[in-house]
Amino acid sequence: MTKYFLYSGCSLESSASNYLISVESVFKALGVELREIEDWNCCGASIAYIAANQLSQIVLNARNLALAEAQGGYDIVAPCSSCYIVMNQVNRELEEDPALMKKVNSILAEGNLTYKGSVKVRHVLDVLYNDIGVEKIKGLAKKPLKGIKVGGYVGCQTVRPYGEYDSVERPVVMDRIIEAIGAEPVDFSHKIKCCGSGIFLTELDYGYQLVGDILDSATSKGAKVMTTACPLCQLNLEAYQERVNKALNKSYNIPVTFITQLMAVSFGLDPSKDACLDRNIIPVGKALKAAA
Amino acid sequence: MEGSNMAQKASSKYDPTFAKEVFEKVDSGEEIKKCMQCGVCAASCPLADKMEFSPRRIFAMIRAGERDKVLASGDIMLCTSCYTCIVRCPRKVPVMEVMHGLAHYALRSGFVPRKESSKFGKAFWDCIYKTGRVDEGVAARTYYLADGLVAGAKRGLEMKDIALNMLKHKRMNIMSAIPGIQGKKIKNIASLQKMLDKAEAMGKGGSK
Numbered sequence: 001m002t003k004y005f006l007y008s009g010c011s012l013e014s015s016a017s018n019y020l021i022s023v024e025s026v027f028k029a030l031g032v033e034l035r036e037i038e039d040w041n042c043c044g045a046s047i048a049y050i051a052a053n054q055l056s057q058i059v060l061n062a063r064n065l066a067l068a069e070a071q072g073g074y075d076i077v078a079p080c081s082s083c084y085i086v087m088n089q090v091n092r093e094l095e096e097d098p099a100l101m102k103k104v105n106s107i108l109a110e111g112n113l114t115y116k117g118s119v120k121v122r123h124v125l126d127v128l129y130n131d132i133g134v135e136k137i138k139g140l141a142k143k144p145l146k147g148i149k150v151g152g153y154v155g156c157q158t159v160r161p162y163g164e165y166d167s168v169e170r171p172v173v174m175d176r177i178i179e180a181i182g183a184e185p186v187d188f189s190h191k192i193k194c195c196g197s198g199i200f201l202t203e204l205d206y207g208y209q210l211v212g213d214i215l216d217s218a219t220s221k222g223a224k225v226m227t228t229a230c231p232l233c234q235l236n237l238e239a240y241q242e243r244v245n246k247a248l249n250k251s252y253n254i255p256v257t258f259i260t261q262l263m264a265v266s267f268g269l270d271p272s273k274d275a276c277l278d279r280n281i282i283p284v285g286k287a288l289k290a291a292a
Numbered sequence: 293m294e295g296s297n298m299a300q301k302a303s304s305k306y307d308p309t310f311a312k313e314v315f316e317k318v319d320s321g322e323e324i325k326k327c328m329q330c331g332v333c334a335a336s337c338p339l340a341d342k343m344e345f346s347p348r349r350i351f352a353m354i355r356a357g358e359r360d361k362v363l364a365s366g367d368i369m370l371c372t373s374c375y376t377c378i379v380r381c382p383r384k385v386p387v388m389e390v391m392h393g394l395a396h397y398a399l400r401s402g403f404v405p406r407k408e409s410s411k412f413g414k415a416f417w418d419c420i421y422k423t424g425r426v427d428e429g430v431a432a433r434t435y436y437l438a439d440g441l442v443a444g445a446k447r448g449l450e451m452k453d454i455a456l457n458m459l460k461h462k463r464m465n466i467m468s469a470i471p472g473i474q475g476k477k478i479k480n481i482a483s484l485q486k487m488l489d490k491a492e493a494m495g496k497g498g499s500k
Contacts, residue, residue: 009425017461039479041424046373048420050399050413052488053495054319059487060420076366107490111483156374168379193337194374201435202408203370204305206342209373239454279461 004127005068005076006034008074009083009231011040015230017078018276022260023124025274029140029267030132037068037076045082046157047198061090061237062104065114078204079124081157081262082197088121089161123158123261124207125229126165129173134180144182145288150262151223151254152178152185153214156194156232163217168192174229177259181266190217195236208247211236215244215252225287226256234258238281255284297449307357314354317497319393325385327351333377333387343367347387348393363398369405371395379459409439419475424484427475430470437471 006214012020041064044057064087066184068076078084094101095117105114128137154173159166159173166173167231171192175185193214196207214237218226228234245251257280264275265288271277277284310453314321327348334346345353345367353362362368368391377387415434419426436451448455448469453490458464465475478484 010428013425014428015458017463023301041484042420042426045416046371046392047413047416047425049319050369050410051396051417052420052490053396053497054389054393055495056488056491059491063484063487076356077498087344103494107494110486112447116330117338146347156376160375161378187456194372194376196338197372197374198412199339199372201412201432202406202463210338222494227410230488239457250356279463280455281461 002031003033003035003072003074004122005037005071005074006082007037007043007064007076007078007083007087007121009078009080010080011080011231011235015235016258018236018261018279019079019231019258021279022048022258022264022274022277024259025269026263026267029264032132034077035072035074037064038071040064040068043083043086043196044181045086052072056109057086058090058093058100058104059086059107062094062115062210063106063111063113065094065119065121066108066113068111068119069115069135073118075120075122075127077122077124077127078257079229079255081123081155082166082232084121084123085157085160088123088164091117091119091121092162098213118121123165123229125158125173126176127176128259130165137177137180137263141263142180144264144270145262145266146182148183148288149186149222149224150178150183151188151218151221151226152191153195153218153226153228153233153237154192154261155228155230158230158239159192172206174259176228176262183262183266186218186221186223188221188223190200190214193217193259195233197232197236201234202245205247207236208244211240212244212248212250215241215250215254219252219254223234223254223260224282226254227259227262228256229259241282253282255280255282255287257284293477308355310359310362311355313359314394314397318397319496320386320389321393321397321496323385324351324354326385327339328383332380332382336376336380338372338374338376339370343370347391350391361451362394363401363403364405366406368398368464369409377378387440404419411435414438421485421488422477422481424435424478424481425475427465427468429464430473430475433469433471441471 048057159171178185196210200207261275331348334348436447458465
């Protein structure tokens with residue numbers, strides 16, 4: 001059985017628990033084993049810079065990489081785009097800069113850890129598309145989501161900064177997965193535009209504008225359900241949708257799912273226990289019933 | 293407006309001291325040496341229209357020695373970290389990293405480019421340093437309470453709709469809303485803290 005480390009990260013432990021549960025169900029159905037990196041710590045996301053210097057954030061991620069290397073060295077799969085981008089970037093920088101690696105190892109020594117640089121960091125979309133493949137996904141989709149127009153909102157960090165598995169400007173991988181589960185991806189201009197990320201905590205008005213533009217772009221192309229592969233994208237598009245409506249005088253009412261939730265439904269898994277649809281704030285059921 | 297500012301700049305004295313300070317003490321600060329002032333970063337930034345200066349102008353101001361204006365500017369802390377400027381810069385300047393470095397350095401130097409973001413950033417790091425992970429509810433609570441209980445309760449009430457929805461859908465732990473409650477610590481938190489203390493001291497620009 002293929003094995004990976006699942007780096008769930010902090011969001012999937014709480015606000016994106018529906019992402020975590022659906023990732024685990026889908027990978028189980030695909031026959032892939034996911035293991036936890038024992039004693040993992042937060043990646044620092046893109047917020048650590050405010051109170052911590054760059055080296056501190058590098059060390060946070062190097063510690064996780066060192067733990068993964070010592071615990072079996074399997075590829076790390078990160079469902080959270082922020083975890084993915086930060087950890088992958090640190091991994092690449094360590095690989096390309098032996099002096100930095102040496103400095104970081106002198107710090108990791110405080111915890112009797114050392115990192116050689118043998119671990120790979122992958123986004124969940126990368127693993128689904130390149131390791132598992134659309135044919136296998138198609139084969140498992142016993143209940144294809146026929147006729148459902150899905151806005152595959154990739155977001156910004158999901159494919160960046162290196163474009164290792166998809167284009168940083170015109171990504172296609174998410175749409176290929178949407179097709180594999182029988183649904184119809186809609187093309188829209190704001191596919192990779194930023195949702196505002198943590199700006200919703202501090203500058204709400206700016207966030208409303210960014211999310212409003214994304215929802216406008218996708219719904220104007222006929223999307224009936226949105227899907228993402230990033231906890232903050234999902235949260236901002238869904239939890240703040242009512243507020244966006246009030247702020248911009250709109251009336252969006254579009255469900256926002258994680259791609260693995262749609263996959264779980266198409267695989268015929270339990271909509272609540274496996275796809276975890278009942279943890280979505282905007283009900284998803286009606287939009288997907290059209291497929292049945 | 294930009295034209296007249298530039299004309300003024302040309303007549304004022306060029307002061308390289310601040311640029312040198314940025315190269316030496318700001319994380320990724322030396323990267324701006326590669327900037328050719330094309331403005332692709334400014335054209336790509338999702339929040340450029342909310343800024344007084346664009347990243348490009350911030351870089352020009354650094355070269356012109358406008359220390360206080362740069363370090364006090366809210367623009368250096370308005371980044372959503374979307375990486376668009378990084379992937380598009382034709383000279384491979386990691387613009388976002390420079391902005392992050394500037395924001396961090398400004399706070400260390402006694403400036404507060406954005407009060408709310410600074411408070412949130414500190415609350416977020418506080419969770420990481422104390423427990424090794426971020427309990428989102430605890431981070432939000434610590435941030436709201438940064439200005440005291442009354443102000444925090446007011447902010448919490450303003451966001452009541454979001455919090456209740458998250459609670460109702462099992463995406464938030466009610467316990468984290470209670471002052472004093474921390475998230476669960478990772479097993480080796482003590483050694484992680486030692487590592488972070490060392491990284492703080494060994495980082496560019498030295499410790500605080």
